[in-house]
Amino acid sequence: MSVFSELELLPPDPILSIPPIFAADVRKSKINLGVGAYRDASGRPWVLSSVRKAEKVLSEKQLDKEYLPIDGDKNYRLRSFELIFGEGSPHLERAYIAQTVGGTGALSVGGTFLKRAMPESGLYLSRPTWGNHRGIFSRCGYKIGGYDYYHDYRFDFERMMDSLKDIEPESVIVLHGCCHNPTGCDPEPEQWKEMSAMIKDKKIFPFFDLAYQGFGDDLESDALAIRIFANDRHEMAVAASHSKNFGLYGERAGHLTILAASPGELPGIASHVKAVIRSLYSSPPAHGARIVAAILESKELAAEWKEELAGMQNRIFDMRGALAGELSALGSPVDFSFIKNQKGLFTLLGISQQQVQSLKDEQGLYMLPSGRINLAGLNEGNIKTAAKAIRSIL
Numbered sequence: 001m002s003v004f005s006e007l008e009l010l011p012p013d014p015i016l017s018i019p020p021i022f023a024a025d026v027r028k029s030k031i032n033l034g035v036g037a038y039r040d041a042s043g044r045p046w047v048l049s050s051v052r053k054a055e056k057v058l059s060e061k062q063l064d065k066e067y068l069p070i071d072g073d074k075n076y077r078l079r080s081f082e083l084i085f086g087e088g089s090p091h092l093e094r095a096y097i098a099q100t101v102g103g104t105g106a107l108s109v110g111g112t113f114l115k116r117a118m119p120e121s122g123l124y125l126s127r128p129t130w131g132n133h134r135g136i137f138s139r140c141g142y143k144i145g146g147y148d149y150y151h152d153y154r155f156d157f158e159r160m161m162d163s164l165k166d167i168e169p170e171s172v173i174v175l176h177g178c179c180h181n182p183t184g185c186d187p188e189p190e191q192w193k194e195m196s197a198m199i200k201d202k203k204i205f206p207f208f209d210l211a212y213q214g215f216g217d218d219l220e221s222d223a224l225a226i227r228i229f230a231n232d233r234h235e236m237a238v239a240a241s242h243s244k245n246f247g248l249y250g251e252r253a254g255h256l257t258i259l260a261a262s263p264g265e266l267p268g269i270a271s272h273v274k275a276v277i278r279s280l281y282s283s284p285p286a287h288g289a290r291i292v293a294a295i296l297e298s299k300e301l302a303a304e305w306k307e308e309l310a311g312m313q314n315r316i317f318d319m320r321g322a323l324a325g326e327l328s329a330l331g332s333p334v335d336f337s338f339i340k341n342q343k344g345l346f347t348l349l350g351i352s353q354q355q356v357q358s359l360k361d362e363q364g365l366y367m368l369p370s371g372r373i374n375l376a377g378l379n380e381g382n383i384k385t386a387a388k389a390i391r392s393i394l
């Protein structure tokens with residue numbers, strides 16, 4: 001028997017397994033709504049012009065290729081913090097910020113660190129949630145539980161508050177800061193406030209995942225939930241990604257912020273987070289973080305980036321309205337108007353795995369087995385075909 005002969009074959013990743021299968025599909029009318037990335041109006045990946053300009057600035061500086069510090073680029077860390085908490089935020093003095101390998105790295109480093117700080121804690125994820133959450137936090141050693149979140153195509157506040165009652169003190173709760181993935185449904189500000197009070201009361205530790213800041217309403221509004229919690233003086237963590245809002249997917253730019261109860265705790269926190277990073281990947285990649293810092297430090301580039309981000313947000317919003325409109329015009333028996341009111345890249349169509357399979361096999365329309373579609377995969381050229389395909393299986 002060889003060392004690996006007994007290894008069971010694991011199922012392919014539901015998201016990242018789609019691109020190669022899609023590429024091999026020879027049908028001209030094929031449409032991929034399964035990707036987790038933005039696509040422009042012609043269906044292609046888009047490199048922001050502000051990013052190209054920042055890269056030019058960086059290239060002219062002829063920077064060296066030395067390792068970054070364990071917790072990353074200082075300017076990137078500060079500017080990224082300000083993007084979430086606001087310039088001059090009073091929470092900076094109780095914040096430790098580490099640059100990480102994308103948002104996934106921030107979740108993973110944060111999860112590992114929190115499990116060391118609170119070894120007895122369990123961790124709770126929304127039902128449903130981003131597919132990778134379970135894998136990331138299981139690897140950190142957590143026993144994973146869930147809380148109700150979504151019902152009848154909507155965020156269900158009452159059910160969520162009800163299930164919070166059952167969560168043990170000292171547990172970690174993972175909250176999507178905005179643009180909930182996969183549902184597109186976010187709580188209202190008043191609901192966040194009530195949640196914050198209850199979570200504080202129950203001594204539950206909030207861990208925000210912020211992967212889509214700027215894709216919901218705007219940069220400020222999308223950070224509101226986190227600011228509400230910070231102003232309520234929670235000890236808390238935030239894992240943020242710049243993959244989507246700067247279009248820097250492959251550059252792996254993200255960061256982890258830990259807000260402590262008091263500034264005196266920061267050196268201890270920093271030492272432990274750095275120990276986690278050092279043993280995992282030693283130090284983060286430089287290029288993406290330098291791009292983000294260069295953009296945020298330049299008034300002109302920051303203004304251009306904000307416009308480009310708003311452009312992406314608008315196009316997704318338009319596609320939401322257009323798909324709901326097409327389906328309604330085709331006489332859909334399901335009322336898809338909920339798609340218009342949701343936020344971010346995704347919505348759940350509420351169809352079965354069998355229907356998803358038949359859409360792929362018979363019509364070349366790709367999405368996740370859960371029926372999650374990425375609205376940015378739609379454009380004027382393919383939206384009618386996509387809507388007809390969906391209508392046909394209802």
Ligand SMILES: Cc1ncc(COP(=O)(O)O)c(C=O)c1O
Pocket residue numbers: 036101102103104105130176181209210211241242243249252253254
């Ligand atoms: C909810 C959520 N969190 C985190 C991430 C991870 O982001 P990154 O690609 O920067 O690792 C994603 C990416 O799809 C996501 O959807």
